[in-house]
Amino acid sequence: MKKETTEELLMKWVDAKLSSDEETQLATLMEEDLGLKDELLAMKTLSESVRTKVPASVEPPYSDFFNSQLMRKVDLEIKSQHPAKKVERWWQSLRWAWAPVGALALVLSFFAGHRVSQPSHGELSKRSAVVGDSLLPTVYFAGEALEAEVISDAEGGVSVIVVNGLSAIRDDIDFATVTTDTPHLPRTYRSSEARRFQ
Amino acid sequence: MAPAGVSPEAGANEQEVPDHELIKACQKGDTRAFESLVTRHRGKVYAMVQNMIKNEADAWDLSQEVFLKVWKALPKFEARAKFSTWLYRITHNVVYDWLRKRKIDSAGELDDGVLNQSDIAAGSRTSPSVSARPDQALANSELGERIHSALATLNAEHRETILLREVQGFDYKEIAKVMNCSLGTVMSRLYYARKKLQSLLSDEKRND
Numbered sequence: 160m161k162k163e164t165t166e167e168l169l170m171k172w173v174d175a176k177l178s179s180d181e182e183t184q185l186a187t188l189m190e191e192d193l194g195l196k197d198e199l200l201a202m203k204t205l206s207e208s209v210r211t212k213v214p215a216s217v218e219p220p221y222s223d224f225f226n227s228q229l230m231r232k233v234d235l236e237i238k239s240q241h242p243a244k245k246v247e248r249w250w251q252s253l254r255w256a257w258a259p260v261g262a263l264a265l266v267l268s269f270f271a272g273h274r275v276s277q278p279s280h281g282e283l284s285k286r287s288a289v290v291g292d293s294l295l296p297t298v299y300f301a302g303e304a305l306e307a308e309v310i311s312d313a314e315g316g317v318s319v320i321v322v323n324g325l326s327a328i329r330d331d332i333d334f335a336t337v338t339t340d341t342p343h344l345p346r347t348y349r350s351s352e353a354r355r356f357q
Numbered sequence: 358m359a360p361a362g363v364s365p366e367a368g369a370n371e372q373e374v375p376d377h378e379l380i381k382a383c384q385k386g387d388t389r390a391f392e393s394l395v396t397r398h399r400g401k402v403y404a405m406v407q408n409m410i411k412n413e414a415d416a417w418d419l420s421q422e423v424f425l426k427v428w429k430a431l432p433k434f435e436a437r438a439k440f441s442t443w444l445y446r447i448t449h450n451v452v453y454d455w456l457r458k459r460k461i462d463s464a465g466e467l468d469d470g471v472l473n474q475s476d477i478a479a480g481s482r483t484s485p486s487v488s489a490r491p492d493q494a495l496a497n498s499e500l501g502e503r504i505h506s507a508l509a510t511l512n513a514e515h516r517e518t519i520l521l522r523e524v525q526g527f528d529y530k531e532i533a534k535v536m537n538c539s540l541g542t543v544m545s546r547l548y549y550a551r552k553k554l555q556s557l558l559s560d561e562k563r564n565d
Contacts, residue, residue, distance in 0.1 A: 166548040167541075174522075175549070201549050205558065209523040212501040215510070216400030217407060219417050225399060229421050230392055231427050237386070 169195075173203045299325035300348040376440045383431050387469065391431075396425050398441075408520050409452045412495050445525070445535045449517065456513060459524055460462055461505040515550035522547055 168185045171177045177185065189195050219225045305324035314319070326345030337344065337352075374393065382390035390401050402423050405417035434443060508516055514536070521527045521535060532543045 167544040168543050198484065202555055205551065205555050206475075206523050208500060209519065209554070210509075212504045213408065213520070213524045214404055215524050215526070217404040218400045219403040219420055220413065222399065225417065225421070226392055226395060229395060229424050230388060230423050232421065233388055236425065237388075303398075308390055325552050327476065 169199060169202075172199055178344045257309055300328050302326040302345065302347055367379070377436055380431065380434060380440060383428070385433070391428060394427075400422070401441075402444065405445065405448055405520060405525065407450055408508065408524070409513065409517060410455065414503065418452050419455055423448050426451065435560060439531070442531050442534050443529075445521065445527070446537070447448045449535050449537075452517075453513070486548070503558055504554075507554050510557055511550055511553060514546055516554065518543060518546040 164236065168177070168181055168188065171181060173186055243295065286305040302324040306322070308323075310319045310321065326347060328345060328348065329343050332341060376394065376397070379390045379394045379397075383394060399420060402418060403420045406419045406423070407413060410419065423444075430447065430524055437545070448557065506531060511519065517536060521532045522529075526533065529540055529543050529547075532547075533540050536543065538546075544563060
């Protein structure tokens with residue numbers, strides 16, 4: 160018989176847990192070893208002594224303090240798992256609106272910046288007119304032989320418009336007070352204005 | 358809904374509330390129910406730990422640790438398992454962690470080295486306790502103290518097996534669950550623990 164099986168049989172006998180089959184097996188063992196029964200009886204007596212002499216329950220010293228100390232630890236554990244909720248300020252309740260307001264502010268600042276960076280008409284004229292410290296006419300009026308040619312390059316995605324026959328108007332002319340007698344006016348402008356006031 | 362209002366000092370009424378109801382209440386966060394559960398089981402846990410490590414102060418601290426772990430693990434506890442088996446499994450883990458730590462600290466042996474009487478006196482007391490009357494003490498001291506001394510000499514596994522079987526009355530399967538080992542290992546440990554205990558006590562008797 161295997162050693163483990165024998166040990167199991169012996170322990171079950173001590174604990175009175177043998178089945179009828181196992182009892183038969185153990186009886187055979189006892190016949191072979193005459194000292195076995197005495198050994199088992201001594202073991203059984205010892206087990207009973209341990210059972211009676213070693214208490215299953217012993218109150219810990221200062222048992223009330225044991226509970227209070229433990230419950231304090233439990234409370235700390237609970238607090239560490241559920242930290243106290245922060246007091247919510249009124250503006251925190253509008254958290255949902257932060258994103259659209261932010262987007263709106265971004266759009267407004269874009270347009271404001273765009274407008275600031277766009278110079279007024281006069282400034283544009285002045286700025287574009289000053290190239291290489293020379294004053295260039297930037298306002299034109301249609302001349303007598305006005306021609307326009309469009310050169311388009313579909314592959315390159317480029318179009319060039321060539322306009323011929325434009326008469327330059329000096330940018331120091333104030334059109335608010337201009338009359339047909341104003342000097343340096345293109346002739347075509349003068350005649351068209353004359354037609355308008357006829 | 359009895360567990361919710363259970364007072365740990367409720368005495369007889371508290372005993373009527375079964376463990377599983379207290380456990381359900383604990384799982385809902387009822388700390389009063391947990392305290393009742395602690396009051397009910399602290400003696401057994403403390404006795405087990407004290408018998409395992411033979412030091413009252415450490416046994417007190419480790420028992421606290423056991424119950425704190427129980428509180429943390431209770432939400433995961435399933436009613437299919439027996440609460441006492443589960444409780445002793447946690448106790449087992451806490452005690453063995455302590456033994457391992459002690460082994461590392463002292464660079465000693467885990468088994469007989471850490472737990473034998475030369476290292477820890479079986480009757481060592483680190484907190485005050487009530488003494489028995491002299492006549493009772495005399496009657497109890499002989500066999501009782503010899504058994505305690507002999508138990509202290511066993512290694513941790515053998516001692517735990519004996520305590521779970523003889524003192525706490527666990528069956529073999531429960532012991533296997535608590536100690537996380539096979540049934541065969543339990544039978545073998547029980548056999549050798551009983552044999553060694555018997556041998557120690559007969560040696561002592563012979564010496565007397």
